[in-house]
Each structure stands twice: as structure tokens, then as C-alpha cells.
Amino acid sequence: MSPGSASKSVIGDFVEVEPPEKSLTPIEDSAPPTPDSDDLRPAIPLSNLAEGIVGWESQDDPAMPFNFPLRRKWLIIGLLSVVTFFVPFASAVQTPSVQIIMVDLGEKSATMVTVTVSIYLLGYVVGPLFLAPLFEIYGRRLVLNASNLFFVVWQIGCAMAPNTATLIVARFFSGLGVPAVIVVGDLFQTDERGLAMGPTIGPLVGAYLSQSLGWRWDFWLILIACTPVVLVGLLFLPETNHRVLVERKARRMRVTTEKADLRSCYEDPESSLSKPQSNTSAIAQGLLRPLTLLFKPLVFSVSLYTAFAYGAYYLLLTTIGRVFTQTYGWSVGQAGLVYLSLGLGGLLGLFAVMATSDRDLVRRVKKNNSCYEPEMRLPLSIRFALIAPITFFVFGWAAEKHVHWAVPLLSLIPFTFAMSGIFQTLQLYLVDCYEAYSATAVAASAVFRSILGAALPIAGPKMFEVLGLGWGCSLLGFICLALVPTPLLLWRFGKHLRLKRGQMQ
Secondary structure, three states: OOOOOOOEEHHHHHHEOOOOOOOOOOOOOOOOOOOOOOOOOOOOOOOOOHOEEEEOOOOOOOOOHHHHHHHHHHHHHHHHHHHHHHHHHHOOHHHHHHHHOOOOHHOOHHHHHHHHHHHHOOOOOOOOHHHHHHHHOHHHHHHHHHHHHHHHHHHHHHOOOHHHHHHHHHHHHHHOHHHHHHHHOOOOOOHHHHHHHHHHHHHHHHHHHHHHHHOHHHHHHHHHHHHEEEHHHHOOOOOOOOHHHHHHHHHHHHOOOOOOEEOOOOOOOOOHHHHHOOOOHHHHHHHHHHHHHOOOOHHHHHHHHHHHHHHHHHHHOOHHHHHHHHOOOOOOOOOHHHHHHHHHHHHHHHHHHHHHHHHHHHHHHHHOEEOOOHHHHEEEEEEEEHHHHHHHHHHHHHHHHHOOOHHHHHHHHHHHHHHHHHHHHHHHHHHHHHOHHHHHHHHHHHHHHHHHHHHHHHHHHHHHHHHHHHHEEEEEEEEHHOOHHHHHHHHHHHHHHHHHOOOOO
């Protein structure tokens, strides 16, 4: 792709494209475009056979996903959204059922049962790394249908697992088949909204299913809900990748016209990225690029902080059920209601970012002679960062000292409020810093985040066993406190790191 061409998100194939990479230029006041403005949709690249270019036949070409009927677009989005909802749901649905699973499977180690929750996130790390390059090679339809079917089939393995080891293996493989999160997330930003809503509803439903029907129904529910949608997708989900569609068209035309030099309009013959590449090389490059980018100072700093927030979140998911059942004598179903406070805090954090981020950004841009810089996103994250450590201390010591249940319950609201705010603002900053490579940067951050999200819950039970809830949560609070300077340092040195990075450095 040439430097001036538009880059696309996955779901953007049938809704929108991202603008070309921009330099830091002054922002001028202007009237917002009307819904009918041509500026809202860039021109579709057309065929020019005289120059050997194969593209779309017209701006209204019905084969172009942008021109799909609105009803068809919503059918596609709806099909993907159902499966997408169950991805975070599946990640945390069994968290309140840890004790029930231990008894039913005869497992004596709480850590091993916790692994059944965490291992899903490790599959979530590995799967998208392989599936992302496959999206570009084979298109969306084939990869999405195969991976969604894979995700659904492994729910049977989870539901029928005779022992902990089998459950761990089945959970890992079910985590591999979750590209729908990537797809819908590219349009609706759901890997953030799903973090708040999915795990909140999942444990609540899982708690009551486990108590009334047994923990295996957590997975039967996912299977029953997703299977019809996946089968409909096999029949009606079309290919939407612009590059793949035009490349297939060019391949057909090279045969029918006997012109071997015809090329796709999305190829840039002057770019090294457009040189012929084997599928194996493309997959290898897709795997290595996020891992290489992860260890660049700017991406690593953001990833470290968001990874801790994500890991601490999942640690509490696997802990608070036992806290309220053992300390306060609640039933598993009642303990499931506690997760609503986590969801409420996450939603409040999301709304706080939406309500204040743009307003704060505009004010800072005006103070900077109308010049925008990504670091202007960071002051808001600093405010959230100051709230987070306090919540660890309050929750831990209130539960340790058997203070009234309302205190630890209510302390979870500012916890997810702060974590959601930190996650949202730093993700926005990362995307702004790496406009042309934002998908790769976010993928790199997601790898680190999911690994820590899997590791902390595994270490959590032993940590709380040794230190107790008070000092265990205090340790997390001190770590969180030590990370507070991260957005401050990025505010001070982030611009230097960006200008120094050159080719994705």
C-alpha cells in the first residue's frame, strides 16, 4: 500500500476506512461534515485496464462491501456480534464456580482450577497472532467461519471434561478460536467495551447456572447460543476483504484477458511490501511484527501498565467469589451479583473517558497553538492512575478485617472505574502514536496484556494464602502505585520516543 492510500480495519471492509497516515498538523476550526458529505467516504479505487490496474467497476459497484445494502451489513455485524459477545463471556463465566468445579472433579489444588480460567487467555494470545495474517491471505469469510466453528466445538470438550487436565486443554483450544473479537473490535472498539461488559455478565450468569444446573451448563449455554449463529454464518457470511476480493478478480481477468501483468489496485509496485511473498513468509512476518514492536520503549511502557490493569482485573475475578462466600457466608449465586459492581465501575470509567477526553484534548490543542500531539491524551490517564492504588488497600483490608460487606463491595466500583479509564486512555494514545501501524501496536499490547491476565490469577491463590487478603491486595496496591509515573514519563518523554522511532522503532 502506498503511503498516501487509506488503511482499513477488518470490519471497516463493510463500513468505513481509516484515513491516510497524517503528520502532526494544526487543527483548524470548521463546521462538522453533514451525513451526506462526500468527505465521510474516500473514493473507491477503480479499474484502469490501460495501465494494467484492476479495481472496482464504479463508485456504486454492488460487489464492493461498502455498497452492500444496509440490511445485509447489519446481518453481517449481527452474526459476528453474537459470537463476539460470548468471547469475553466465556473467558470469565466459570470464575464463581471454582469451588464447585474443585469438588465435582476431585481437584485438591485451587491453583489448578484457576488455570482453567487463565488458560483461555493464553489461547487468546496465540490464536490472533496466527489468524491475523490468515485474514489477509485467505480472506475474512473462510478464517472467520473456521475459527468460530472451532470455538463452538471446543465448548463440548469443556462441558464434558472428566478431569481438570482435560478442562484446561479444552479451554486453551476454545481460546484459540476467537478472531471475532478482532473483527468487531476494529469497528466498535469491543476488546475495551467487552472487557467491561462481557466478564461482568458472564460470572453473574455462570454463578446461577452452576448453583442450579451445575457448572457444565456454563459451556452448554455457550454452545446452544452460538451454534445456530455459526451455522447461519457458514451460509450467509460473505467475503468482505477489499484486497482479497480485488485480487481474486485480477486473477480471473489475467486468465480471461491473457494479460499476465494485471495487478490489484491495492498493490503498490514501488513498495517493498508489495513484492511477491509466500503464504509461509506472510504468516511468519505477521507473527514476528507485533512481538518485535512490543519491546520498543513506548509500546512496552504502555503495554506494561495496561497488562497489570488487565491482570489485576482477572485476579479479582477469580478471587472475589471466594471472598464473599467464605468471609461473608454468601451462596455462589449471591456472590455472582458482586460482579455487577465491577461492571458498573467499568461502565462509569468508559463514560468518563467519553465525556471528558475530547473536551480535555481540544483545550490542550488550543493551548499548544492549535497543534495536536498524542501525549495530550495522557493527563486524563494520570488522574485515573491515582485512584487505582487506593482501591486495592480498601478492598483487601476491609475483607481481611471482616468489615461490613458493603465496604469491599463498593470498593470494586472505583477499582474498575480506574482500570477502565487507564486502559481506554492508554489504548487511545497507542493508536494515535502509531497511526499507520496502530493495529500492530495494539496487537503487541494485547499479547502482553493477555499473558499477564493469565499469569496473575494463577499466582493469586498462593499469594493470598501466604500473605492474606490484606497484605496480598496491599502488594498489588504498591505495584500499582509504582506504575503511576508511567503516564507521567510518557507525557514528558513520549514525543522524543515517537520522533526517534523511525521505522516502527
